[in-house]
Amino acid sequence: MIQMHDVTKSFDGVPVLNGVNYTLSHGEFAFLRGRSGSGKSTFLKLLYRESEREHGTILIDGTAIDALQKFELRRKMGIIFQSYELISQHTVLENVLIAGKALGRPLEEIEAEAMRLLTRVGLADKVHQFPNKLSGGQQQRVAIVRALLNKPKLLLADEPTGNLDRETAQDIMTLLYELHREEQMAMLIVTHSEELLTSGARVSVMEGGHIDE
Numbered sequence: 001m002i003q004m005h006d007v008t009k010s011f012d013g014v015p016v017l018n019g020v021n022y023t024l025s026h027g028e029f030a031f032l033r034g035r036s037g038s039g040k041s042t043f044l045k046l047l048y049r050e051s052e053r054e055h056g057t058i059l060i061d062g063t064a065i066d067a068l069q070k071f072e073l074r075r076k077m078g079i080i081f082q083s084y085e086l087i088s089q090h091t092v093l094e095n096v097l098i099a100g101k102a103l104g105r106p107l108e109e110i111e112a113e114a115m116r117l118l119t120r121v122g123l124a125d126k127v128h129q130f131p132n133k134l135s136g137g138q139q140q141r142v143a144i145v146r147a148l149l150n151k152p153k154l155l156l157a158d159e160p161t162g163n164l165d166r167e168t169a170q171d172i173m174t175l176l177y178e179l180h181r182e183e184q185m186a187m188l189i190v191t192h193s194e195e196l197l198t199s200g201a202r203v204s205v206m207e208g209g210h211i212d213e
């Protein structure tokens with residue numbers, strides 16, 4: 001799903017990624033850990049081309065990421081962030097539907113899929129609420145549903161539980177693992193928290209500009 005070979009990135013002449021090699025298989029579930037400032041977010045941003053690498057190759061689902069327009073690349077993936085990134089003037093349902101409307105999918109189809117997923121994550125009674133009426137954990141569940149609406153083969157998560165208390169963070173990690181199995185997609189989750197790692201899951205570590213298993 002992800003094949004990264006010898007990728008480098010620096011900011012103002014200071015190297016952050018220094019020849020990163022990384023592979024994630026189709027349907028695999030994996031964590032990426034690392035100290036603050038080690039380059040984890042930079043690594044993810046290169047994958048969804050929020051930032052551009054200097055050297056090396058990156059393939060997503062077998063295709064070199066430069067061979068695609070950004071919107072084509074991002075269709076292949078869902079992305080969630082620590083800060084949820086919901087639109088405050090839109091209801092929960094509207095926030096989720098945005099992802100499907102962006103692809104021009106029929107409203108009836110995306111509404112049905114949104115309701116299925118929102119029910120799955122325990123938010124069936126919140127669909128007409130606005131995000132500021134929800135807890136942090138509930139807002140992250142909305143963001144997860146939005147990321148899954150178009151059935152991506154890959155979900156990238158950048159510190160998805162960074163703003164949540166421990167118990168809620170654990171619930172979100174469990175939910176992500178269950179969804180990876182149920183919806184059959186690869187997931188790469190960046191976290192600095194060792195205690196949140198799902199037991200038995202693959203864990204890679206970003207350190208010194210490299211990724212080690």
Ligand SMILES: Nc1ncnc2c1ncn2[C@@H]1O[C@H](COP(=O)(O)OP(=O)(O)OP(=O)(O)O)[C@@H](O)[C@H]1O
Pocket residue numbers: 011012016034035036037038039040041042043192
């Ligand atoms: N746009 C940018 N311009 C300049 N420097 C940057 C930029 N983005 C990141 N950096 C630097 O690159 C390094 C890695 O940052 P990055 O955000 O990738 O780390 P991280 O491992 O995700 O950290 P955290 O766990 O704190 O989020 C840091 O030293 C940061 O200051």
